[in-house]
Amino acid sequence: MATNFSTHIILDGKQLLAVIVPQLRKNGMHYEVNIKGYPRFFMLWSSLDRYDVAKQEGLKLPYALVLAVSDAIEAYDANH
Numbered sequence: 001m002a003t004n005f006s007t008h009i010i011l012d013g014k015q016l017l018a019v020i021v022p023q024l025r026k027n028g029m030h031y032e033v034n035i036k037g038y039p040r041f042f043m044l045w046s047s048l049d050r051y052d053v054a055k056q057e058g059l060k061l062p063y064a065l066v067l068a069v070s071d072a073i074e075a076y077d078a079n080h
Contacts, residue, residue, distance in 0.1 A: 005076055009035075009068040018069060020076070030054060033069055043069060050074070 004021040021032040031043045031051065041059055043066075046052035051070040053061065 007072045007076065009065075009072055011062065011065050011068060018072060020069075020073060031073055035065075035069075038065070043073065 004019060006017060006019045008015050009018050010016075016035050016037075019034045021034070023030045023032060028044055033041050033043060038061060039059060041056055041061065042054040043051045044054050051073045053059065053066055
């Protein structure tokens with residue numbers, strides 16, 4: 001497993017660099033997501049059959065950002 005990977009995502013016409021760190025935990029694989037201008041957040045596979053944000057109190061992210069990061073993680077997983 002890679003220690004981390006980076007990808008570019010598009011949000012509102014702007015390209016953002018996302019650095020994603022996979023972390024294997026006792027309750028499954030989590031992905032720490034770091035994007036400049038946004039608080040660090042974690043994503044994991046959800047019952048929605050896609051990656052979604054893990055519960056974090058007070059976290060407010062644009063839904064388009066969550067979907068873009070989910071797509072990026074899926075694309076990375078499909079190629080590795």
